[in-house]
Amino acid sequence: MEWSRKDLVSIAELSAEEILTVLDVSATFKEINRREIKKVPTLRGKTVVLLFYEPSTRTRLSFELAAKRLSADTVALSVSGSSFLKGETIMDAAMNVMAMIPDCIVIRYPYAGLPARLARELSCSVINAGDGAHEHPTQALLDLCSMRERFGRLAGLHVAMVGDIAHSRVARSNVYALKKVGARVSVVAPKTLLPQDISTWGVEVWHEFDPVVKDADVLMMLRVQKERMDEQCFPDEREYAHFYGLDRRRVDMMKPGAVIMHPGPVNRGVEITHEAADGSRSIILNQVENGVAVRMALLYLCLGGSADDR
Amino acid sequence: MEWSRKDLVSIAELSAEEILTVLDVSATFKEINRREIKKVPTLRGKTVVLLFYEPSTRTRLSFELAAKRLSADTVALSVSGSSFLKGETIMDAAMNVMAMIPDCIVIRYPYAGLPARLARELSCSVINAGDGAHEHPTQALLDLCSMRERFGRLAGLHVAMVGDIAHSRVARSNVYALKKVGARVSVVAPKTLLPQDISTWGVEVWHEFDPVVKDADVLMMLRVQKERMDEQCFPDEREYAHFYGLDRRRVDMMKPGAVIMHPGPVNRGVEITHEAADGSRSIILNQVENGVAVRMALLYLCLGGSADDR
Amino acid sequence: MEWSRKDLVSIAELSAEEILTVLDVSATFKEINRREIKKVPTLRGKTVVLLFYEPSTRTRLSFELAAKRLSADTVALSVSGSSFLKGETIMDAAMNVMAMIPDCIVIRYPYAGLPARLARELSCSVINAGDGAHEHPTQALLDLCSMRERFGRLAGLHVAMVGDIAHSRVARSNVYALKKVGARVSVVAPKTLLPQDISTWGVEVWHEFDPVVKDADVLMMLRVQKERMDEQCFPDEREYAHFYGLDRRRVDMMKPGAVIMHPGPVNRGVEITHEAADGSRSIILNQVENGVAVRMALLYLCLGGSADDR
Numbered sequence: 001m002e003w004s005r006k007d008l009v010s011i012a013e014l015s016a017e018e019i020l021t022v023l024d025v026s027a028t029f030k031e032i033n034r035r036e037i038k039k040v041p042t043l044r045g046k047t048v049v050l051l052f053y054e055p056s057t058r059t060r061l062s063f064e065l066a067a068k069r070l071s072a073d074t075v076a077l078s079v080s081g082s083s084f085l086k087g088e089t090i091m092d093a094a095m096n097v098m099a100m101i102p103d104c105i106v107i108r109y110p111y112a113g114l115p116a117r118l119a120r121e122l123s124c125s126v127i128n129a130g131d132g133a134h135e136h137p138t139q140a141l142l143d144l145c146s147m148r149e150r151f152g153r154l155a156g157l158h159v160a161m162v163g164d165i166a167h168s169r170v171a172r173s174n175v176y177a178l179k180k181v182g183a184r185v186s187v188v189a190p191k192t193l194l195p196q197d198i199s200t201w202g203v204e205v206w207h208e209f210d211p212v213v214k215d216a217d218v219l220m221m222l223r224v225q226k227e228r229m230d231e232q233c234f235p236d237e238r239e240y241a242h243f244y245g246l247d248r249r250r251v252d253m254m255k256p257g258a259v260i261m262h263p264g265p266v267n268r269g270v271e272i273t274h275e276a277a278d279g280s281r282s283i284i285l286n287q288v289e290n291g292v293a294v295r296m297a298l299l300y301l302c303l304g305g306s307a308d309d310r
Numbered sequence: 311m312e313w314s315r316k317d318l319v320s321i322a323e324l325s326a327e328e329i330l331t332v333l334d335v336s337a338t339f340k341e342i343n344r345r346e347i348k349k350v351p352t353l354r355g356k357t358v359v360l361l362f363y364e365p366s367t368r369t370r371l372s373f374e375l376a377a378k379r380l381s382a383d384t385v386a387l388s389v390s391g392s393s394f395l396k397g398e399t400i401m402d403a404a405m406n407v408m409a410m411i412p413d414c415i416v417i418r419y420p421y422a423g424l425p426a427r428l429a430r431e432l433s434c435s436v437i438n439a440g441d442g443a444h445e446h447p448t449q450a451l452l453d454l455c456s457m458r459e460r461f462g463r464l465a466g467l468h469v470a471m472v473g474d475i476a477h478s479r480v481a482r483s484n485v486y487a488l489k490k491v492g493a494r495v496s497v498v499a500p501k502t503l504l505p506q507d508i509s510t511w512g513v514e515v516w517h518e519f520d521p522v523v524k525d526a527d528v529l530m531m532l533r534v535q536k537e538r539m540d541e542q543c544f545p546d547e548r549e550y551a552h553f554y555g556l557d558r559r560r561v562d563m564m565k566p567g568a569v570i571m572h573p574g575p576v577n578r579g580v581e582i583t584h585e586a587a588d589g590s591r592s593i594i595l596n597q598v599e600n601g602v603a604v605r606m607a608l609l610y611l612c613l614g615g616s617a618d619d620r
Numbered sequence: 621m622e623w624s625r626k627d628l629v630s631i632a633e634l635s636a637e638e639i640l641t642v643l644d645v646s647a648t649f650k651e652i653n654r655r656e657i658k659k660v661p662t663l664r665g666k667t668v669v670l671l672f673y674e675p676s677t678r679t680r681l682s683f684e685l686a687a688k689r690l691s692a693d694t695v696a697l698s699v700s701g702s703s704f705l706k707g708e709t710i711m712d713a714a715m716n717v718m719a720m721i722p723d724c725i726v727i728r729y730p731y732a733g734l735p736a737r738l739a740r741e742l743s744c745s746v747i748n749a750g751d752g753a754h755e756h757p758t759q760a761l762l763d764l765c766s767m768r769e770r771f772g773r774l775a776g777l778h779v780a781m782v783g784d785i786a787h788s789r790v791a792r793s794n795v796y797a798l799k800k801v802g803a804r805v806s807v808v809a810p811k812t813l814l815p816q817d818i819s820t821w822g823v824e825v826w827h828e829f830d831p832v833v834k835d836a837d838v839l840m841m842l843r844v845q846k847e848r849m850d851e852q853c854f855p856d857e858r859e860y861a862h863f864y865g866l867d868r869r870r871v872d873m874m875k876p877g878a879v880i881m882h883p884g885p886v887n888r889g890v891e892i893t894h895e896a897a898d899g900s901r902s903i904i905l906n907q908v909e910n911g912v913a914v915r916m917a918l919l920y921l922c923l924g925g926s927a928d929d930r
Binding site for chain 1: 343348349368371372375378573575576578598599602
C-alpha cells in the first residue's frame with residue numbers, strides 16, 4: 001500500500017492495513033540492524049529533533065538510534081536545563097523548533113493532545129513518543145511486531161493486559177491496535193486501576209488473574225506506577241504481586257507457546273518475578289529490539305524515504 | 311571580501327563590510343536549509359564543541375543544527391552534571407577541551423569577557439554564543455539578516471529596541487551592528503532599565519513608547535527578565551505591559567511595512583501580546599530560521615571551508 | 621600482534637604486549653587527530669553507546685570524539701533525567717541497551733565490578749570508563765602513551781604517584797600497567813590515603829615527598845577528593861599542599877627531563893600549584909590529547925575495524 005501520513009499521532013487513527021504495513025517495513029529494518037554495518041542512507045540530510053518533556057531513556061535511545069541508522073541528523077532536547085522552561089508556552093517552543101526546518105519532531109509530553117495539535121499546525125512530520133495517559137503508538141506497534149513475529153499472525157490471538165489500565169498509554173494504544181487487527185483482548189485489574197469507560201472499550205474485563213493466565217497467548221504485564229499507591233489505587237506491592245503479579249506458579253499455568261511481554265522498565269518482584277521476566281517465555285528483549293526497527297519504519301514511511309534506499 | 315577572522319567574539323570588532331559578508335553568505339545557506347537534502351560536506355571531519363555554561367535550548371539547537379548541516383561532528387557539553395564543576399577553573403576546562411583538538415568551540419558563559427580570552431589563547435575558532443550582559447553577536451547578525459531580507463537594505467532604517475537595555479547583550483550587539491551599517495537606532499525604556507553610559511552609545515533615548523511606535527521601521531521587543539522585578543527595576547508585569555508592552559493598540563499605530571521582532575523566548579502578555587507576536591507584522595520566526603543560516607555562515611567563514619563546497 | 625579481546629575491563633587482564641599494541645595503534649590515530657580532516661571511515665555503521673552513571677565531562681567527551689572520528693554513531697546516556705532511575709536494575713538497563721544491538725558500550729559506574737559483568741554477559745564490546753575505586757584502564761593507557769612519547773621507553777622509568785592512592789582507580793590501573801611494562805613505581809601518601817594491602821602491590825611506599833621528587837622521571841599528582849577531608853584522611857588543604865603538593869620549590873628539585881602529570885581535573889593550589897601545572901615540565905595537556913587517540917585505538921581494536929581503514 002501507499003503510505004500517505006506525515007505523522008503518527010495515535011493508533012486510533014490508523015487502519016489495520018496501515019498497521020500491517022508498518023510491521024512489514026519493520027521486518028526489513030530489523031534485518032539491517034543485525035548486519036555488521038547497520039546503517040542505510042535513506043534519510044541522509046534530514047533532521048530529526050527529539051523533544052522530550054518527560055524523562056525517558058529507553059524510548060529516546062530507541063528513536064535516536066533509529067534515526068541515526070537511517071543517516072538522519074538528530075538533536076535531542078530534554079526539558080531540564082532548557083530555556084523552554086523560562087515561561088515560554090509549549091507552542092512557542094514548538095514553533096521555534098519548526099522554524100529551524102526539521103523534517104521530523106519526535107515528541108513526548110506529560111499531557112494528552114499535544115502531538116495531535118503539533119501534527120495539525122506544523123508542516124514537518126510529528127511522531128508521538130507518548131502523551132500523558134493518551135497514547136504511545138510506537139510502543140503498541142513494536143508490541144504487535146513482536147507478537148506477529150512469534151505467532152505468525154495477530155488475528156485470533158488472545159492478549160491479556162494486566163495492571164494499571166486506567167493510567168497506561170501503553171494499554172490504550174495496544175487495545176486500539178489489537179482490536180483493529182482482529183485479536184481478542186482481555187484486561188485484568190482491580191476496579192481502582194480500570195478507566196471509568198472500560199465498558200466501551202470492547203475488551204473482556206477480569207478482576208482475577210488466574211483464569212486469564214490459563215487461556216491467553218500473550219500476557220502483557222504493565223508497569224506498576226509506585227506513586228499510585230499513595231492514591232489508594234492499590235494497597236501495597238506485596239498484595240499487588242499476590243493478586244496481579246506474574247510469578248512461577250502462574251507461569252506454570254500458561255498455555256504451551258504463550259509468551260510474556262512487558263513495556264519496561266520492569267519492577268522486579270512487583271508485577272513480575274525474576275523467573276518470569278528472564279524465563280524462556282519472556283520476549284521482553286525482543287520487544288526492545290523490535291522497537292528500533294519499528295521506529296526506523298515509521299521514520300522511513302512518514303519522512304518519505306525512497307524505497308530504493310531501504 | 312576575504313574573511314580573515316578565526317573567531318567571532320563581538321560585533322564591536324567587526325567592520326560593516328564583514329557584517330555584510332556574513333549576511334551575504336547566510337543567504338546561500340538559508341537556501342540550502344530549505345532543500346529536501348539540507349546538508350553539505352563543507353565541514354566534514356571537523357569537530358565543533360558546544361560549551362554552554364548557561365541553560366539554553368534555542369541557541370544551542372540552532373548552532374548544533376548549523377554544524378551538523380555542514381557535516382561537522384558536534385559534541386554538546388552543558389554545565390550541569392559536568393566535572394567542570396569540581397572546582398576546576400574555566401580556563402582549565404577550556405584548555406582540556408582544546409587539547410582534544412576541536413576546530414571550533416561555541417561558548418556561552420554567564421560572565422563577560424571569557425570568549426575574548428579563549429579566542430586569544432586557543433588556536434581553534436571561538437564563537438561567542440552570549441557572554442553575560444556583554445554581547446550576543448550571532449543574535450545581532452541574524453536580526454540584521456532578517457531586517458535586510460524584509461527591507462532590502464539596512465542603511466537608514468529606524469530600529470527601536472524596547473525594554474531592558476541595561477542587562478541585554480542582545481541590545482548591545484544590535485546597537486553596535488546597526489550603527490555600523492548606517493541604521494538609526496532608538497532605545498525605549500524606563501531609566502532603571504538603561505545603562506549608565508547610555509549617552510555614549512550614540513542612540514536616541516526614549517522613555518515613552520508611543521512616539522517611537524509611529525516612526526520606527528522595526529520594533530525589537532526585548533525579553534523582560536522577571537527576576538529584575540525584585541531589584542526595583544520596574545514595578546510589575548501589568549504596569550510594564552502598559553508602558554512598554556506591544557499590544558494591538560500600538561500595532562495599529564505602526565507605519566506601513568514596519569515589522570515586529572523579538573529574540574525569544576517570548577513572555578506573552580508582558581512585553582508583547584498574542585496579537586502582536588502572531589500577527590502579520592511579526593517576523594519572529596523568520597529570525598529563528600535565519601539564525602541557523604547565519605550560524606552556518608559563521609562556522610563556514612571562521613573554519614575556512616572552501617568556497618567550492620558551499 | 622593479533623588483538624583478540626572484544627572488551628577492555630581492566631589493565632590487570634592485559635599483557636605487556638597488549639598494552640604496547642594499544643600504544644602503537646594510538647600513535648597512528650594521534651596523527652589523524654592532527655590532520656585538517658580528522659575522520660576515518662573505520663567504524664562507519666557501528667553504534668557506540670556511552671552509559672555514564674557518574675558525572676564526567678572530560679572522559680565522556682574524549683570517548684565521544686574518539687567514536688565520532690572513527691565515523692561511529694554515538695548516543696550518550698547520563699544517569700540524571702533517565703528512566704534508569706525508576707527502580708530498574710542496572711542489569712535490566714544494560715540488557716535493554718544491548719537489545720538495541722550497539723557494537724560497543726562504554727560504561728562508567730560508581731561501584732566496582734559492573735564492566736566485568738557486562739563484558740561476560742553481553743555480546744557487544746564493553747569498555748570500562750571507570751568503575752568505583754577499581755580501575756580506569758583507558759586513563760592508565762593514555763598515561764603510558766604520554767610517558768613513552770616523552771621518554772621513548774617505559775622500562776626502567778621511575779614513576780611516582782602522589783596523593784590519594786587508596787581511593788584512586790587511576791592509581792590502581794597505572795600501577796598494574798607500569799609494572800607490566802617494567803617501570804619502577806613509587807607511591808607517596810600519608811598512611812590514611814594508602815590502601816591496606818599496599819605491601820602486596822610491589823611498589824615502593826613513601827610518606828615523605830621530597831626524596832622521591834629528586835629521583836623520579838615522572839611525578840603523577842593525583843586529584844585530592846575534598847570530600848575525604850571530612851573522613852579524617854587528611855587535615856586540611858593547606859597542610860596537604862605543604863606535605864604532598866607540587867610547588868615551585870619541589871619542581872626545582874626535579875631531575876633534568878623529569879615531567880609532571882595529572883589525570884585532571886586539577887585542584888590548583890592543593891595538590892599542584894599554577895607554576896607546576898602550567899610550567900615547561902607539565903605534560904598534562906599531552907595526556908588529554910593522547911586520551912582521544914588511545915580511545916580511538918581501543919575502539920578500533922575491540923570492534924575489529926579492518927587495518928585497511930585505519
